[in-house]
Amino acid sequence: MVASNWKRSLAAVLQSEGGNDDDVADHGGRTSRGITQREYDAWRAEHKLPHKDVWTAPQSDIETIYHDEYWWPYCDILPIGTDYEVFNTNVLAGAHRSTILLQRALGVKDDGRIGPVTREAIRKADPATLVNNFAAKSAAFYKSLNQPKFTKGWLNRVAFVKATALTMIRGA
Numbered sequence: 001m002v003a004s005n006w007k008r009s010l011a012a013v014l015q016s017e018g019g020n021d022d023d024v025a026d027h028g029g030r031t032s033r034g035i036t037q038r039e040y041d042a043w044r045a046e047h048k049l050p051h052k053d054v055w056t057a058p059q060s061d062i063e064t065i066y067h068d069e070y071w072w073p074y075c076d077i078l079p080i081g082t083d084y085e086v087f088n089t090n091v092l093a094g095a096h097r098s099t100i101l102l103q104r105a106l107g108v109k110d111d112g113r114i115g116p117v118t119r120e121a122i123r124k125a126d127p128a129t130l131v132n133n134f135a136a137k138s139a140a141f142y143k144s145l146n147q148p149k150f151t152k153g154w155l156n157r158v159a160f161v162k163a164t165a166l167t168m169i170r171g172a
Helices: 006-017 037-046 059-071 082-093 095-106 116-124 127-144 148-171
Strands: none
Touching: 006 059, 006 082, 006 148, 037 059, 059 082, 082 095, 082 127, 082 148, 095 116, 095 127, 127 148
16 A cells, blocks of 8 residues: 555645536536535535535535545555546546546456456556556547537646646655
8 A cells, every 4th residue: 555645636636626616518517626516415415414505615525525535445555646647537527437547547447346457457557657548548538528618628637637646656
């Protein structure tokens, strides 16, 4: 197990996510710091808390959701850099899609499950090569969505995440 890269990864994802957004073309709808209103409502209900506008959510709620829903349980077993890439993609495209992209980057069957075959491939992978492969698979995925309004932003984010992940590797 590697040392947790959670705090650095969280800061980078929050930088990418920005503040509040409610773009009618975005299927996520009303969003704050990457957390949708729908998700925030479900999280508050699960914790027996009253409804609250996600735009006024305390930062501690946002961070808890990110950690418990998007970082845990797999990012701490990933190499530095890849942990951040997977976390970012969990937030942007969902954990299942992120796992598929990771498996494609590793060259293993993309069944959407981080099981023993995937974990063994992770252990054997060169971290920088894995980051580069993951970025390439991510870019191909976002292009395939054919949503011109968002494609440039997604590809810019992939490039930022890749560069940041490689910097994390060099600093590890």
